[in-house]
Amino acid sequence: MERIVQFAGPRQVEVADVASEPLPPGHLRVRTRYSGISAGTELTAYRGTNPYLTRTWDPEARLFRDDVAGISYPVAGWGYSEVGEVTEVSPELAGTPGLPSVGDLVWGIWGHRSEGVVPVERMVGHTLPAGLEPLAGAFARVGAIAYNAVLAADIHLGEDVAVFGQGVIGLITTRLAALNGARVTAVDAIDARLKTARAWGAVHTVNARCGNVAETLREHTDGRGADVAIEISGVHPALHDAIRSVTVGGRVVASGFYQGDGIGLRLGDEFHHNRVQIVCSQIGGVPPQLSHRWTVERLQRTFLRLVAEGRVDVRSLVSHTVPVAEAADAYALLDERPAEALQVVLEF
Missing domain, CATH: 3.40.50.720 (NAD(P)-binding Rossmann-like Domain)
Structure with a gap:
């Protein structure tokens, strides 16, 4: 079983137990250590103001459509700032250049859940830089x-x-x-x-x-x-x-x-x-x-390198590390008392 944070409705947070997914070909399994809460985008889903709750994004037309909602409650596993340990690699991926190995600490996006099953293309090159404490990896995004x-x-x-x-x-x-x-x-x-x-x-x-x-x-x-x-x-x-x-x-x-x-x-x-x-x-x-020189991937890696070099001190931004079981309190803090918090991190 794994644990996943979800919004059952506006300002309603649950921590649900769900069955672990089998590992499909081309994927890695990662056991989450930390997952940072976004006080911007995530709170729009928590509060019920996110546009995807009333409209849907048409990627071909590049327009929002009003005829159907893009997401609905419960909204499960939001989050885009995760750090964890690789626990399983699909066997056919052995030898893939830049691929993390079992036991490596990695950063990426798999949401507020105790483990992530992540496609290999999203994890190549995502091993945490040497000497960087795990919590810092939650700041890549x-x-x-x-x-x-x-x-x-x-x-x-x-x-x-x-x-x-x-x-x-x-x-x-x-x-x-x-x-x-x-x-x-x-x-x-x-x-x-x-x-x-x-x-x-x-x-x-x-x-x-x-x-x-x-x-x-x-x-x-x-x-x-x-x-x-x-x-x-x-x-x-x-x-x-x-x-x-x-x-x-x-x-x-x-x-x-x-x-x-x-x-x-x-x-x-x-x-x-x-x-x-x-x-x-x-x-x-x-x-x-x-766009001929920069990519989103390069942005993330370069930022973590700046952190590893000591040019940006993200650790000082972490105001609260909260056990995942208390996720509801973490969201209430960010929503109701923003002056008391900066980066709130869920610990799994």
Whole structure:
């Protein structure tokens, strides 16, 4: 038997026991050690706001269809930040270059479940780097999301960059933007996160509740505004503030997962008059202009290498390690008391 975390309905979390799957050809079995909870995408399913609950994505038309829901409750095994130990390899895979062996620690995506049965093509090259503690592997995907946003921002040495949202992915974005040569201003509504942002490389911080974010950004940039703003919180008013905060012809990277109607987003104001560029960053792909060199796989591996080299300290982002049996409490914490948590990790 294996254990799997599932949402029985909005804000209803269960830990179910299900039969272990037989290992099919071309797959590996991995026993999970840690699985990080996404405080963005996952909470949309937990809260019942995810668009897939009311519509379905048509991959050929590249449109959402309203005639049928893409997912329904119970939503089982969400999660995309797992670390575990290989316990079984399909026999015909012996000798595959880069394939992990039994006993190796690996990172990947197989959801909040005690074991994953994962296709080999998703695990080649996913052995945890030497010297890297297992918990760090749970940051491969979230680190890649932040890395992707920084690539989309096209930052140049010495430019002013505002990062809106200083949760886990926002703090990593702040760090990577600073490593990329930016002068970063971090924006968030939680003072504790802004304090952490300074430790992660922000030169200035702004509390979003002050009501004059754009004006403050201009004070920090000799009146110009930021060259680039990266919006990573997924909140429409923050996206509007990001648009207001950039210079004429500036770029805004929209990397949050926005829900519902765009309340608070006024595109006839600064967006129109300052000719602001809005670029979407989403982990389904890399910026088109870099697709000849970068892939999502390279983003993940490069980020873990930066962690292994000590250039990004993800361990300090883990605020709670929670036994999987207490998963409901972990989600309630992130949903109801976000100021008390950063990265919450389920331990199996």
